[in-house]
Amino acid sequence: MRRATITLPDDIDQALVQFVAEQPEPVQLSTVVQSAVREFLGERGYLPSSAALRIRPSQQGSGHDDVSVLHDRYLSGA
DSSP states (O other), rough: OOOOOOOOOOOHHHHHHHHHHHHHOOOHEEEEEHHHHHHHHHHHHHHOOOOOOOOOOOSSSSSSSSSSSSHHHHHHTO
């Protein structure tokens, strides 16, 4: 892991301070910065993207209306 000292402009510093203060659970500044850099690099193809999983409904269902309840039975093949 690389340690780095960076200089942030006042507007970014103020935004970070506000963001950290408004989180419902305590969060470290380094975690926020790492997450932002990871997302930035992921969007540009330098890291695997952390894009949200987009599940789309099937055009045609299985015909079974109890799969959400009995999923283990269906997955086991019983």
